[in-house]
Each structure stands twice: as C-alpha cells, then as structure tokens.
Amino acid sequence: MAVPVVASSTFAAGGERGYGRYGNPTWDAFEQAVGSLDGGTCVSFASGMAAVSAAVTALLSGQPADLGVVVPTDGYHAAVDLIERLGRPVRSVSMADTEAVVAALPGAGLLWVESPTNPLLEVADVGALAEAAQRHGVPVAVDATAATPLRLRPLDHGADVVVHAATKYLAGHSDLLMGAVCTRCGELAERLRSHRTTHGAIPGAFESWLALRGLRTLPVRLDRAEETASELARRLASHRSVSRVRYPGMGALVSIEVPGGAAGAEAVVAATNLWVPATSFGGVESLLERRRRWPTERPAVPESLIRLSVGLEDVDDLWADLDAALEAGAPTRA
Numbered sequence: 001m002a003v004p005v006v007a008s009s010t011f012a013a014g015g016e017r018g019y020g021r022y023g024n025p026t027w028d029a030f031e032q033a034v035g036s037l038d039g040g041t042c043v044s045f046a047s048g049m050a051a052v053s054a055a056v057t058a059l060l061s062g063q064p065a066d067l068g069v070v071v072p073t074d075g076y077h078a079a080v081d082l083i084e085r086l087g088r089p090v091r092s093v094s095m096a097d098t099e100a101v102v103a104a105l106p107g108a109g110l111l112w113v114e115s116p117t118n119p120l121l122e123v124a125d126v127g128a129l130a131e132a133a134q135r136h137g138v139p140v141a142v143d144a145t146a147a148t149p150l151r152l153r154p155l156d157h158g159a160d161v162v163v164h165a166a167t168k169y170l171a172g173h174s175d176l177l178m179g180a181v182c183t184r185c186g187e188l189a190e191r192l193r194s195h196r197t198t199h200g201a202i203p204g205a206f207e208s209w210l211a212l213r214g215l216r217t218l219p220v221r222l223d224r225a226e227e228t229a230s231e232l233a234r235r236l237a238s239h240r241s242v243s244r245v246r247y248p249g250m251g252a253l254v255s256i257e258v259p260g261g262a263a264g265a266e267a268v269v270a271a272t273n274l275w276v277p278a279t280s281f282g283g284v285e286s287l288l289e290r291r292r293r294w295p296t297e298r299p300a301v302p303e304s305l306i307r308l309s310v311g312l313e314d315v316d317d318l319w320a321d322l323d324a325a326l327e328a329g330a331p332t333r334a
C-alpha cells in the first residue's frame with residue numbers, strides 16, 4: 001500500500017532509470033497524485049521557490065527581454081523578489097481587480113497570479129484573467145498554495161501552469177520543504193523537467209515520501225481546518241480588539257488587523273499560549289505571525305496585520321487563547 005522511499009543516487013545500467021537527478025520512483029508517485037488533483041502533469045521540486053523559479057523561467061524562455069511581468073501587489077514576497085531580479089519591467093496590480101490586471105497586460109510576457117494572495121487573502125477571477133491573457137498572448141501562472149487543488153484548479157480555468165509550495169497544505173505537517181508545478185502542455189512539462197535536471201532543484205526521496213503521506217489526509221485536514229477558520233473569522237469580526245478580518249470564505253488562513261499598529265500586533269502575538277508564533281502555514285498546529293516583522297514583506301501589507309494559520313486543534317481552545325491574547329495585547333477599537 002505504501003510506496004517505498006527509493007534512496008538511490010544511481011541505477012544499474014540498462015534499466016528504465018539512469019542517474020538520480022533525472023528521476024526517482026518516489027517523486028513519480030508524489031507527482032502522479034498531485035497531477036491527478038490538478039488535472040495535469042506534475043513536476044516536483046526541492047521547495048516552493050524552486051517551483052516558482054522553474055515556472056517563471058519556463059514561461060519566459062524565448063520571450064523578448066523587453067516584455068514585462070505582471071505580479072500581485074501583495075504577492076508572496078520571495079516570488080515577487082525573484083521576478084524583480086530578472087531585470088524585466090515589473091508591474092504590480094491587485095489580482096482582485098480584474099480590470100486593472102487586464103489593463104496591465106499589453107507589453108507583458110507573463111501574468112503571475114496568486115489566489116488567494118498571501119497574506120492579504122485577495123481572490124482573483126482566474127477564468128477572466130486567463131481569458132484576457134490568452135487574447136493578449138500572455139502566458140499565465142497561478143500560485144494556488146493557499147487554496148490547494150481541492151479549492152482551486154487553475155488549469156480548469158485556462159491557466160498555463162499552477163504552482164504549489166507543497167511545504168504548506170499538500171505535505172501538511174511542517175516537516176519538509178517541497179514544490180510542484182502542474183501543466184496540461186507536454187512541451188512545457190518537458191521544459192520544467194529539463195530546468196529541474198539542469199539546475200539540480202530536485203526533491204529528496206524521503207521528502208517526497210513524507211509529502212505523499214501528508215497528501216493522503218489533505219481533504220480531511222483541510223475540511224476540518226477550514227471549518228475552524230471560518231468559525232474563528234466569524235467570532236473575530238465582532239471582537240473589540242480587532243479592526244479588520246480578512247477571510248476569503250475558503251481555506252484555513254485568516255488575516256486580522258488590530259488597533260495599536262505594529263506594537264499592538266506584536267503584543268497579541270507574544271501573549272498566546274496555544275497558537276505558536278512562527279512563520280509559514282498549512283501544518284496541523286496553529287501558527288500566527290505579524291507579517292511585517294519581515295523587512296522583505298510587501299509594503300501593501302499593513303503593519304498591524306497578523307496572519308493566522310489555523311490547524312487542527314479544538315476550535316474553542318483556539319478561540320479562548322486568541323481571545324485572551326487580544327484582550328491582553330491590543331488596545332480596543334476607538
């Protein structure tokens with residue numbers, strides 16, 4: 001029932017496989033599972049950023065150097081940073097504003113979408129964006145890490161590739177880093193594989209095995225965490241120490257703003273016991289973080305924004321801890 005961890009860097013000559021940088025049976029099993037969830041061919045990578053890098057390179061290859069990239073204003077900071085380092089013109093647009101994205105398409109060589117965005121949790125109309133991009137001949141990538149294939153299948157809506165940080169919900173236990181890119185275009189899949197082989201951004205066999213094991217419980221974990229997140233979002237909306245709640249109606253991320261700016265938010269984060277102050281999301285334990293504590297976070301993210309990654313603990317335990325931290329930390333709304 002369980003796929004083995006194939007820990008071999010090379011294979012006896014004359015068989016189906018040669019050298020371990022070109023392929024591994026444990027990756028194959030993970031890729032088959034993720035590919036079937038997204039409805040495409042999956043290529044796995046050493047991390048989410050390795051997947052982002054491969055997707056950006058594959059989609060821009062052969063495109064004139066003066067063509068730019070359209071990115072989300074509040075996109076994942078490392079992905080936007082990577083794109084800015086290409087030296088191409090970069091335009092930042094809110095992905096929730098379809099008209100603004102469409103207006104930015106002329107002169108673009110790539111539309112990089114994230115939905116929901118991390119950490120402002122804005123939702124893009126992927127179908128409308130992909131349709132407009134196709135009219136302009138602009139390829140579309142969608143980073144659907146926060147949604148997972150269970151809540152958003154961008155390939156069904158016309159995206160050329162979908163990107164996942166498998167580090168988050170797909171693997172789901174905060175114990176590894178991995179990435180994945182899925183596409184329905186055979187030539188693009190080949191380009192992604194060739195990028196991985198040449199750059200060496202390959203996943204480990206053990207990580208692939210763990211990620212596959214995590215993936216088995218994705219629907220159960222996501223349903224439970226989502227149910228808790230939506231209940232917490234409902235309760236937070238009327239909390240006197242919360243000035244704004246962002247919850248896109250799906251998934252298990254909730255972002256809140258508190259009065260008192262950065263200091264108010266830091267005080268709340270420092271006052272929790274059950275919620276762990278830590279970066280990242282998508283694991284079974286609930287985490288919280290003031291995102292602007294990172295100097296690399298996008299300036300579009302408010303100073304007092306706290307991102308909550310809801311895990312699998314009891315909803316009332318999570319609420320009691322958060323409520324107490326909000327009461328102890330942040331001032332009340334004016």
Ligand SMILES: *Cc1c(COP(=O)(O)O)cnc(C)c1O
Pocket residue numbers: 047048049050052076079114118143145146164165166167168177178179
């Ligand atoms: C975490 C994350 C990434 C990067 O994944 P790593 O595994 O940390 O490299 C990319 N995109 C989004 C939306 C993420 O949340």
